Amino acid sequence: MAQVLDYSSGFPGADAIGRAGYVGAVRYIGAPGNPKCTTVEELEDFEAHGLGMALVFERAQRDWADGFPAGQLAAMVARNHADGVGFPPDRPVYFAIDTDIVTEADFSRVIDYVRGACSILTVNRTGVYGEFDVCARVAASGYARYFWQCRAWSGTPVQRYAGHIYQSGRQVTVAGVVCDVNDVTALDWGQHPAPAGATTGRGVGKVTDNVPVPAGKNAHIAFTCAGYSKMRLPLGYADQVELLQIDWAFDTPVGRPDPAFVPGAGFNGDPDGDGITHDAWVVQPNRPGPWFIPAGATEGSIRYNAPVDFLLGLSQV
Numbered sequence: 035m036a037q038v039l040d041y042s043s044g045f046p047g048a049d050a051i052g053r054a055g056y057v058g059a060v061r062y063i064g065a066p067g068n069p070k071c072t073t074v075e076e077l078e079d080f081e082a083h084g085l086g087m088a089l090v091f092e093r094a095q096r097d098w099a100d101g102f103p104a105g106q107l108a109a110m111v112a113r114n115h116a117d118g119v120g121f122p123p124d125r126p127v128y129f130a131i132d133t134d135i136v137t138e139a140d141f142s143r144v145i146d147y148v149r150g151a152c153s154i155l156t157v158n159r160t161g162v163y164g165e166f167d168v169c170a171r172v173a174a175s176g177y178a179r180y181f182w183q184c185r186a187w188s189g190t191p192v193q194r195y196a197g198h199i200y201q202s203g204r205q206v207t208v209a210g211v212v213c214d215v216n217d218v219t220a221l222d223w224g225q226h227p228a229p230a231g232a233t234t235g236r237g238v239g240k241v242t243d244n245v246p247v248p249a250g251k252n253a254h255i256a257f258t259c260a261g262y263s264k265m266r267l268p269l270g271y272a273d274q275v276e277l278l279q280i281d282w283a284f285d286t287p288v289g290r291p292d293p294a295f296v297p298g299a300g301f302n303g304d305p306d307g308d309g310i311t312h313d314a315w316v317v318q319p320n321r322p323g324p325w326f327i328p329a330g331a332t333e334g335s336i337r338y339n340a341p342v343d344f345l346l347g348l349s350q351v
Contacts, residue, residue, distance in 0.1 A: 038086070038199065038223070039206075039213040042070035046209035048083035054208050057218065058086030058225055060128065060182070060199065063115040064093045064108070074119045077226075086225030088199075089116055090163055090182070092130035098147035099140075102248075105129070105150020113155065113258070123260045123332070126180045126224045127155065131164035134187040144168060145175050149246055152177040155258060156243040156348060161198075161224055169195040177246060180224045182216070198223040244268075245346040247338070252278070256335040259327050259348060265334070266323035266347040275344055276314040279337040284330050314339070324349070 039051060039059040051059060058080065061072035072087070080087045091097075091112040097104060112127045129151050131144055144164075152160045161180030162172045165187035172178050173195075181197030194200065198220040206213055221229050245257045259265070259282075267275055317323070327334065327348075336346070 036218040038088075038216050038218055038225075039208065040090070040201070040216060041208075041211050041213040044069070044209075044211040045073075045076055046211040046213065048076075048079040048085050050209035052083050052085055054206070056085075056208075056215075058088070059213075060088045060090050060216065062092060063089045063112055063119070063121075063127070064091045066115055066118060071115070072119055077119050077121060081227070086223070086227065087121075088126075088128065088161075088224040088226070089121060090128040090130055090161075092132060092163075095132045097129070098131055098144050101143045101146035102150035102153075105147040105152075106154055107150075108147070109151040109154035109160075112151075122226055122228075123258065124159070125226050125228060126159045126161045127151075128161035128163045128180060128182050128224065131162060131168045132184075134165065135168055141167075141171055145172065145177065148172050148175070148177045153246055153248075153255060153257065156245050158243040159258070163201075166193040166195050169197055173197075176244075182223075242350075243348045245348065247336075247340065247344050247346050249340050249343050251339050252337065253340070254335060254337045255346075256333060257346065257348075258332065259334045260332045262348040262350055263327050263329075264324040264349045265327055266325075266349070267317045268322050268345055268347050269317065269319045273319065273342050273344065275317040276339040277317055277336060278314050278339065280325065281335045282328050282331040283333040283335075284328075322347075 036057045039056050042062060062070050063072060065071055077087060091108055097108055108129060116127060129148060135141055135144055148162055157177065158179050160178040161182060162169060162178045163182040165184060166189060169181040169183050173181060181195060182199040183195045183197050184201040185192055185203040200217040200219055202215050202217055204215045206215055247255050269275065
């Protein structure tokens, strides 16, 4: 079984990690300049030696305690830091739940925290680190796709979750740095470079992803859309959403996008060319889209009215 390391007290270097028999590491992000976090140089070192790297966000043991808004903030900070070191935007980030979760109130906060991260990154780019119960409950919620279980707090005997990485509790010292040892339990464990066939949102055929969107009136949510070409709103029977506005953001100027999606413009005209003027686009189960995402768009946002929570679906074709 392949194994990877995680560490926070130094940089053992890719050469030493590979010579010790490990295929990569999970590295921290979220606090640029903090010595426990990865760097541009470390990522380039891994790439040069053919090692995989995954990322985990953790700034404090109770990052999760403030629920949904804390998850959104964590995802934005994590993604900005990941962009800064050159980590691809189509790879996931794990979010650490690095404490024993016992009460139902705390489990609810954890789910809301992950839901907030997922609302920014999408399901396929969201991962969770934590005990067995955390992995199992987050998986049941549908707000994350990648799971890194820690042995701590997972019972005696240990209950194993069928996830992607398992932190065994064993430690080794590599090039003077104390490291935790993790078993890799899936071909795709969230690493860069992604293995062939990974759900990256780019270059692997039809890929779908979902962003959870909470109910609200004149509400707004932003989401990453790099690598996707269409957007849908799959709804339950009799559910209805009014879509008021769509905006798109680009890393670099790419020319004017589709006139139906001029940034800053709402649906106060005839966006679909059917001769009907829309003050709002009424989305129903029998007409969920799609809307085309302009080429080069890296982030989108919608303003909407919705009496129920719903999913925003993204696809590559």
